Amino acid sequence: MTKVLPREDDGDGKCFEDLEIPPDLDLGRQKDMYLKMCLIREFDTKVKELWLDNKIYGLAHSYVGAEAIAVGACAALHPDDYITSTHRGHGHTIAKGADINKMMAELFGKYEGYNRGKGGSMHIADVEHGMLGATGIVGSGMPIALGSALSANVLGNGKITICFHGDGGTNQGVWHETINMAAAWNLPVVFVIENNQMAIGTELSCVSKETDLFRRALGYGIPGVLVDGFNVFEVYLAVKEAVERARAGQGPTLIEARFLRLLGHFVADDQWYRDLTKVEPYWDYDPVKRMREYFILNKLLKEKEIVEIEAKAKASVERSVVYASTECSEPGIDTLYEDIYAHGEVIV
Numbered sequence: 193m194t195k196v197l198p199r200e201d202d203g204d205g206k207c208f209e210d211l212e213i214p215p216d217l218d219l220g221r222q223k224d225m226y227l228k229m230c231l232i233r234e235f236d237t238k239v240k241e242l243w244l245d246n247k248i249y250g251l252a253h254s255y256v257g258a259e260a261i262a263v264g265a266c267a268a269l270h271p272d273d274y275i276t277s278t279h280r281g282h283g284h285t286i287a288k289g290a291d292i293n294k295m296m297a298e299l300f301g302k303y304e305g306y307n308r309g310k311g312g313s314m315h316i317a318d319v320e321h322g323m324l325g326a327t328g329i330v331g332s333g334m335p336i337a338l339g340s341a342l343s344a345n346v347l348g349n350g351k352i353t354i355c356f357h358g359d360g361g362t363n364q365g366v367w368h369e370t371i372n373m374a375a376a377w378n379l380p381v382v383f384v385i386e387n388n389q390m391a392i393g394t395e396l397s398c399v400s401k402e403t404d405l406f407r408r409a410l411g412y413g414i415p416g417v418l419v420d421g422f423n424v425f426e427v428y429l430a431v432k433e434a435v436e437r438a439r440a441g442q443g444p445t446l447i448e449a450r451f452l453r454l455l456g457h458f459v460a461d462d463q464w465y466r467d468l469t470k471v472e473p474y475w476d477y478d479p480v481k482r483m484r485e486y487f488i489l490n491k492l493l494k495e496k497e498i499v500e501i502e503a504k505a506k507a508s509v510e511r512s513v514v515y516a517s518t519e520c521s522e523p524g525i526d527t528l529y530e531d532i533y534a535h536g537e538v539i540v
């Protein structure tokens with residue numbers, strides 16, 4: 193397996209830093225971040241259960257284990273900034289503030305869902321909260337982020353776009369074209385590679401000679417930063433700095449958030465292609481567990497307060513299932529051609 197850890201083992205087997213109290217995040221914001229991480233964890237755990245139970249349609253890819261990235265990055269944005277997503281988009285969507293009832297309704301194929309039940313997991317978009325869309329085509333969020341950043345520049349509205357994508361997306365031609373153009377035009381975009389080391393069953397080292405993906409930034413004349421993708425505060429601090437640079441007109445940054453995919457590629461993947469005993473130790477770095485321990489070790493929250501946050505997340509997800517399964521409606525046949533074009537009629 194490729195070297196996963198952002199840092200070399202320091203000799204005592206400890207490769208990750210402890211979570212440190214970030215200078216500019218008060219406890220209220222940290223609690224909000226933890227709630228979002230728990231929401232993502234509960235949501236995608238439930239989605240897997242529902243999928244295996246044949247209750248929801250289409251494929252679904254779990255964000256479990258990656259919560260620190262979406263939550264840390266989105267905490268560094270203003271509410272009206274933008275993000276683009278991937279096929280693994282539930283975490284990004286929740287972190288940006290989406291309504292989980294509408295997300296769950298979408299997965300159940302209901303009209304009240306974000307795409308009126310016609311998109312499913314891989315096409316959820318929530319423009320109201322600046323989430324420009326998940327996409328099943330690997331790498332296709334890149335040009336959308338570029339367009340979003342270009343429009344912010346032309347309009348002079350000061351908005352930033354974060355472009356989340358996987359390591360698998362970094363060998364698409366459009367990845368290089370996008371970063372080159374964003375760099376050449378100094379556009380306000382932050383590229384966040386969620387380097388979980390795998391593209392379905394293909395290890396990064398099989399398809400990239402240089403597995404330190406952040407180093408590619410050098411070739412485009414922009415800063416490249418490596419962070420521990422299991423560490424929510426490290427992600428937050430790196431993205432915050434990149435966002436400040438972008439807002440100041442200094443152009444894009446490439447951030448590699450390195451971690452390991454803890455679960456299968458999609459909800460029913462049995463992972464025959466990798467040795468799961470090598471994955472097991474990385475559950476120690478589970479970002480949700482890690483943040484929980486941080487609250488306790490630093491005496492910031494009592495066990496009871498943490499349990500309350502976790503229970504709130506669980507109840508919201510349970511509620512979303514009731515909403516989607518019993519209170520929403522199937523899309524009517526007359527809605528088939530709705531929302532295909534932004535303006536104008538479909539000619540059949």
Ligand SMILES: Cc1ncc(C[n+]2csc(CCOP(=O)(O)OP(=O)(O)O)c2C)c(N)n1
Pocket residue numbers: 279280328329330331357358359360361362386388390391392453457
């Ligand atoms: C253009 C394109 N090629 C291939 C696929 C099939 N595919 C779906 S997900 C995936 C792996 C993506 O890996 P990565 O970008 O690292 O994201 P991860 O799933 O690891 O989060 C592939 C190859 C696709 N959806 N789109």
